[in-house]
Amino acid sequence: MARPVPPLDLGPEDARQAAFAAGLRLLAGREMSTARLCERLRRRGLPDDAVDDAVARLTRAGALDDARAARAAARTLVAVKRRGAHRVSRELERMGFAPALVASTLTELLGEIDEPAVMARVIAARMHGRARIADPAAYRRLFGALLRRGFAASAIREALRPYWGGRAAPVEDAADE
Numbered sequence: 001m002a003r004p005v006p007p008l009d010l011g012p013e014d015a016r017q018a019a020f021a022a023g024l025r026l027l028a029g030r031e032m033s034t035a036r037l038c039e040r041l042r043r044r045g046l047p048d049d050a051v052d053d054a055v056a057r058l059t060r061a062g063a064l065d066d067a068r069a070a071r072a073a074a075r076t077l078v079a080v081k082r083r084g085a086h087r088v089s090r091e092l093e094r095m096g097f098a099p100a101l102v103a104s105t106l107t108e109l110l111g112e113i114d115e116p117a118v119m120a121r122v123i124a125a126r127m128h129g130r131a132r133i134a135d136p137a138a139y140r141r142l143f144g145a146l147l148r149r150g151f152a153a154s155a156i157r158e159a160l161r162p163y164w165g166g167r168a169a170p171v172e173d174a175a176d177e
Helices: 012-029 034-043 048-061 066-080 085-094 099-112 115-127 136-148 153-164
Strands: none
Touching: 012 034, 012 048, 034 048, 066 085, 066 099, 066 115, 085 099, 115 136, 115 153, 136 153
Protein backbone atom coordinates (compact mmCIF):
# COMPACT_ATOMS: atom_id res chain seq x y z
CA MET A 1 0.00 0.00 0.00
CA ALA A 2 1.34 3.42 -0.93
CA ARG A 3 2.25 5.88 1.77
CA PRO A 4 0.10 9.00 2.04
CA VAL A 5 1.40 12.03 0.20
CA PRO A 6 2.05 15.13 2.30
CA PRO A 7 -0.68 17.78 1.98
CA LEU A 8 -0.52 19.74 -1.24
CA ASP A 9 0.29 23.44 -1.04
CA LEU A 10 -2.77 24.65 -2.94
CA GLY A 11 -5.22 27.41 -2.33
CA PRO A 12 -8.73 26.36 -1.27
CA GLU A 13 -10.26 26.77 -4.74
CA ASP A 14 -7.34 25.05 -6.47
CA ALA A 15 -7.60 22.16 -3.99
CA ARG A 16 -11.33 21.80 -4.71
CA GLN A 17 -10.69 21.74 -8.47
CA ALA A 18 -7.82 19.27 -8.07
CA ALA A 19 -9.96 16.97 -5.89
CA PHE A 20 -12.85 17.07 -8.37
CA ALA A 21 -10.58 16.37 -11.35
CA ALA A 22 -8.79 13.54 -9.53
CA GLY A 23 -12.14 12.07 -8.49
CA LEU A 24 -13.37 12.12 -12.09
CA ARG A 25 -10.17 10.40 -13.28
CA LEU A 26 -10.51 7.70 -10.61
CA LEU A 27 -14.17 7.08 -11.43
CA ALA A 28 -13.41 6.95 -15.16
CA GLY A 29 -11.33 3.85 -14.48
CA ARG A 30 -13.90 1.96 -12.39
CA GLU A 31 -16.93 2.32 -10.17
CA MET A 32 -16.05 2.66 -6.50
CA SER A 33 -17.69 3.42 -3.18
CA THR A 34 -17.75 6.87 -1.69
CA ALA A 35 -15.56 5.65 1.17
CA ARG A 36 -12.96 4.23 -1.23
CA LEU A 37 -12.94 7.43 -3.32
CA CYS A 38 -12.46 9.58 -0.21
CA GLU A 39 -9.61 7.35 0.94
CA ARG A 40 -7.88 7.52 -2.44
CA LEU A 41 -8.24 11.31 -2.68
CA ARG A 42 -6.92 11.82 0.85
CA ARG A 43 -3.93 9.59 0.10
CA ARG A 44 -3.07 12.05 -2.67
CA GLY A 45 -2.64 14.74 -0.05
CA LEU A 46 -5.84 16.65 -0.75
CA PRO A 47 -7.42 18.47 2.22
CA ASP A 48 -10.56 17.02 3.81
CA ASP A 49 -12.81 19.96 2.91
CA ALA A 50 -11.78 19.73 -0.76
CA VAL A 51 -12.41 15.97 -0.76
CA ASP A 52 -15.85 16.41 0.83
CA ASP A 53 -16.74 19.10 -1.71
CA ALA A 54 -15.56 16.95 -4.62
CA VAL A 55 -17.55 13.94 -3.37
CA ALA A 56 -20.69 16.09 -3.06
CA ARG A 57 -20.22 17.49 -6.59
CA LEU A 58 -19.54 14.05 -8.07
CA THR A 59 -22.63 12.63 -6.35
CA ARG A 60 -24.82 15.47 -7.61
CA ALA A 61 -23.44 14.99 -11.13
CA GLY A 62 -24.25 11.26 -11.00
CA ALA A 63 -20.64 10.16 -11.45
CA LEU A 64 -20.51 8.72 -7.92
CA ASP A 65 -23.35 6.41 -6.92
CA ASP A 66 -22.81 3.80 -4.20
CA ALA A 67 -25.86 1.72 -5.17
CA ARG A 68 -24.79 1.50 -8.81
CA ALA A 69 -21.19 0.69 -7.85
CA ALA A 70 -22.29 -2.02 -5.39
CA ARG A 71 -24.50 -3.66 -8.02
CA ALA A 72 -21.68 -3.61 -10.58
CA ALA A 73 -19.17 -5.07 -8.13
CA ALA A 74 -21.60 -7.76 -6.96
CA ARG A 75 -22.46 -8.81 -10.52
CA THR A 76 -18.76 -9.11 -11.33
CA LEU A 77 -18.09 -11.15 -8.20
CA VAL A 78 -20.91 -13.58 -9.01
CA ALA A 79 -20.84 -13.82 -12.81
CA VAL A 80 -17.12 -13.52 -13.48
CA LYS A 81 -15.38 -14.62 -10.29
CA ARG A 82 -18.11 -17.13 -9.37
CA ARG A 83 -18.47 -16.20 -5.72
CA GLY A 84 -21.29 -17.16 -3.37
CA ALA A 85 -23.52 -14.77 -1.46
CA HIS A 86 -21.53 -14.85 1.78
CA ARG A 87 -18.23 -14.05 0.05
CA VAL A 88 -19.84 -11.31 -2.06
CA SER A 89 -21.21 -9.73 1.11
CA ARG A 90 -17.79 -9.72 2.80
CA GLU A 91 -16.03 -8.33 -0.26
CA LEU A 92 -18.57 -5.53 -0.78
CA GLU A 93 -18.19 -4.47 2.85
CA ARG A 94 -14.41 -4.56 2.44
CA MET A 95 -14.81 -2.26 -0.59
CA GLY A 96 -16.39 0.34 1.68
CA PHE A 97 -20.10 -0.14 1.02
CA ALA A 98 -22.52 0.26 3.94
CA PRO A 99 -23.92 -3.01 5.38
CA ALA A 100 -27.51 -1.95 4.62
CA LEU A 101 -26.60 -1.27 0.98
CA VAL A 102 -24.79 -4.62 0.77
CA ALA A 103 -27.85 -6.45 2.10
CA SER A 104 -30.22 -4.78 -0.35
CA THR A 105 -27.83 -5.35 -3.25
CA LEU A 106 -27.52 -9.05 -2.40
CA THR A 107 -31.29 -9.41 -2.13
CA GLU A 108 -31.71 -7.82 -5.55
CA LEU A 109 -28.84 -9.78 -7.11
CA LEU A 110 -29.92 -13.17 -5.77
CA GLY A 111 -33.27 -12.61 -7.45
CA GLU A 112 -31.46 -12.23 -10.79
CA ILE A 113 -28.67 -14.82 -10.44
CA ASP A 114 -29.12 -18.57 -10.11
CA GLU A 115 -26.58 -19.37 -7.36
CA PRO A 116 -26.86 -23.18 -7.76
CA ALA A 117 -25.99 -22.75 -11.45
CA VAL A 118 -22.93 -20.67 -10.53
CA MET A 119 -21.89 -23.38 -8.06
CA ALA A 120 -22.43 -26.07 -10.70
CA ARG A 121 -20.08 -24.22 -13.08
CA VAL A 122 -17.41 -24.07 -10.36
CA ILE A 123 -17.83 -27.78 -9.60
CA ALA A 124 -17.63 -28.71 -13.30
CA ALA A 125 -14.44 -26.70 -13.69
CA ARG A 126 -12.88 -28.31 -10.61
CA MET A 127 -13.92 -31.84 -11.62
CA HIS A 128 -12.04 -31.60 -14.97
CA GLY A 129 -14.59 -33.82 -16.72
CA ARG A 130 -14.65 -36.57 -14.09
CA ALA A 131 -18.05 -38.00 -13.17
CA ARG A 132 -17.18 -39.05 -9.62
CA ILE A 133 -15.24 -37.66 -6.69
CA ALA A 134 -12.43 -40.13 -6.11
CA ASP A 135 -12.04 -40.23 -2.34
CA PRO A 136 -12.96 -38.44 0.90
CA ALA A 137 -9.89 -36.20 0.68
CA ALA A 138 -10.91 -34.98 -2.77
CA TYR A 139 -14.46 -34.39 -1.48
CA ARG A 140 -13.12 -32.30 1.43
CA ARG A 141 -10.89 -30.27 -0.89
CA LEU A 142 -13.78 -29.51 -3.24
CA PHE A 143 -16.11 -28.78 -0.32
CA GLY A 144 -13.54 -26.41 1.19
CA ALA A 145 -12.97 -24.64 -2.11
CA LEU A 146 -16.70 -24.01 -2.50
CA LEU A 147 -17.03 -22.91 1.12
CA ARG A 148 -14.20 -20.38 0.67
CA ARG A 149 -16.00 -19.01 -2.39
CA GLY A 150 -18.92 -18.15 -0.12
CA PHE A 151 -21.49 -20.85 -0.85
CA ALA A 152 -23.64 -22.26 1.98
CA ALA A 153 -22.51 -25.63 3.41
CA SER A 154 -25.94 -27.23 2.98
CA ALA A 155 -26.12 -26.12 -0.67
CA ILE A 156 -22.61 -27.47 -1.27
CA ARG A 157 -23.54 -30.89 0.13
CA GLU A 158 -26.62 -30.97 -2.10
CA ALA A 159 -24.61 -29.97 -5.17
CA LEU A 160 -21.89 -32.56 -4.51
CA ARG A 161 -24.29 -35.45 -3.81
CA PRO A 162 -24.47 -36.61 -7.48
CA TYR A 163 -20.68 -36.65 -7.72
CA TRP A 164 -20.30 -38.59 -4.46
CA GLY A 165 -22.64 -41.40 -5.41
CA GLY A 166 -25.16 -41.11 -2.58
CA ARG A 167 -22.67 -42.01 0.14
CA ALA A 168 -22.62 -40.06 3.41
CA ALA A 169 -20.68 -36.82 3.01
CA PRO A 170 -17.20 -37.06 4.58
CA VAL A 171 -17.41 -33.52 5.96
CA GLU A 172 -18.22 -32.75 9.59
CA ASP A 173 -21.37 -30.82 10.43
CA ALA A 174 -19.19 -28.21 12.17
CA ALA A 175 -18.86 -26.48 8.78
CA ASP A 176 -22.61 -25.79 8.77
CA GLU A 177 -23.83 -22.24 8.93
